[in-house]
Amino acid sequence: MTTSAWIMLGITWAVISFFTLYFFAIILRRKGNKDT
């Protein structure tokens, strides 16, 4: 793997993992189908 490939992979994986966890955290914090 070249350095630029590692950088591209690292940034993309980090961004996607961050947003996936971030939005799941919102959902788990406000679980309710019944709270609205």
Add this chain to the structure above:
Amino acid sequence: MKRAEHWGTRVGLVLAVAGNAVGLGNFLRFPAQAAQNGGGAFLIPYLVCFLLMGLPLLWVEWAIGRHGGQFGHHSAPGMLDKLGTAHWLKYVGVFGLFTNLCIAAYYIYIESWALAYVFHSFVGTFRDIAPTAFFNNFVGADHESIFYMPREALFWFLLTLALNSFILSRGLARGIEIAALIGMPLLVLFGIILAIRALTLPMDSPGIVQSPLVGLNFVWEPDLGGLGNPKTWLAAAGQVFFTLSVGMGSIHCYASYLRKNQDIAANAMAAGWTNEFVEVILGSSIILPIATAYLGLEAVQQATAGGSGFSLGFLALPTLFNNWGWFAPLAGAFWFGLLFFAAITSSLAMGQPILAFLEDEYDWPRVKAAIAFGVCSLFLGLVCVWLYPGGAFDEFDFWTGTFSLVVFALCEAIIFNWIFGVDRAWEEITRGADLKIPQLFRFVIHYVTPAFLLVVFVGSLISPESGNWVAAFHSLLSGNGWPFAADSVIGKIFHVGSDYRWFDDAGHATRDLVMDGTRVLLSLVFFGIAWLVYKAWKKKEGAR
């Protein structure tokens, strides 16, 4: 009066929508598209299209769905009817039933292959028989006649279809939601196990010709030169479009079971980003590294020509797993199990709008509607099974799984923005939101997303030979006409590149006959659904 159905849990809903989006394309199509479009060069347009077209379209579809649900409509015709006063709006919604029914028919057939391959991986079939020979025999492609009915494939198809109908008949919370809560975590677990194994294959193990990281490097090495190529952008937009399962009517359907003030903004994001996690992180870390390690990068590039990873996934991987000793049957079962879970969570999402239409507009009980879906899918699916060697399958895939999606998404984006109105649209998207959507997206949803969709639509209509737009414009300007690609919509309609005839010299039916017959069948299905919509509304008007 029927009791309104709702989701059991919010996580269940998000996993069901994510499961709808996560399909075979995440593991087979995405790596192949990346490999064919310059590797790392593909990723930048892909992410841009995801942000400017994919995410906004998700919000649009969730909003249309929740809005329609308030009026008791859980399928596209009723939902679109409520976006304006024009009578024709409901007929645009016919696409939202047509695509789901027709895609389900052939998609469940592929799903059944994955289930059959789980079984054959477990029992070690691929140790004795080469997967290519097995597959051709399995689907009847090695048979002389193009009208051959393969028995084993038919058995697995019926089994998978029955399973789908059974889960659908159990309802939203007790059927689809449970399937998503079991299937999605298992899919991710299998994916992580296979990705770790793929990326840590030692160079001194038997059969290895190249480091698996060479395959990974190919996907991730940025090649900024490719950014100027329209083909790369169109391929990226197409992949984002298909991976999110937009333009089908299934997201609308799932969202319609939400209450008026329940969040859609965060739900849509969680489902969309989960799909990206599975596609970009897991999808790029399994098939390409393993295939590169055992076959070499050049062979992988050849095998993915045409942008499908099918031959790598179903024909190459079962053999390559044989190098893994005792782990081989498990690896095969994990891989095809993963594909099966990815597929069934999607096919259930295709079935639900059909059930919802029959329940809402014809007052059918759920079990009767599930059986009707099963019977219709069986009939259409049998055409795919029976005429697979004749090309019926490809016709279904092109007209329903590719073209109709783009048409419907473009129509809904225009209707939502300009008939329903952008102010009401924005209010609908942001009402009850658990996150603040930046105002910038109001502009993006209004102008940028429809423009992207229009480009994808025109691109699919007139895409040139080899995707070479520059050469095509040169050809047009020099008076030689536009060189339509055989797989463009115009090229398909006029059978470009084919020696068009219905019977060969010996009087046998040709693929052209099967293709034309399939198109007639698909047209009949479309107009049949439109007639059902007409009858349902006529009945309602009569009752008022």
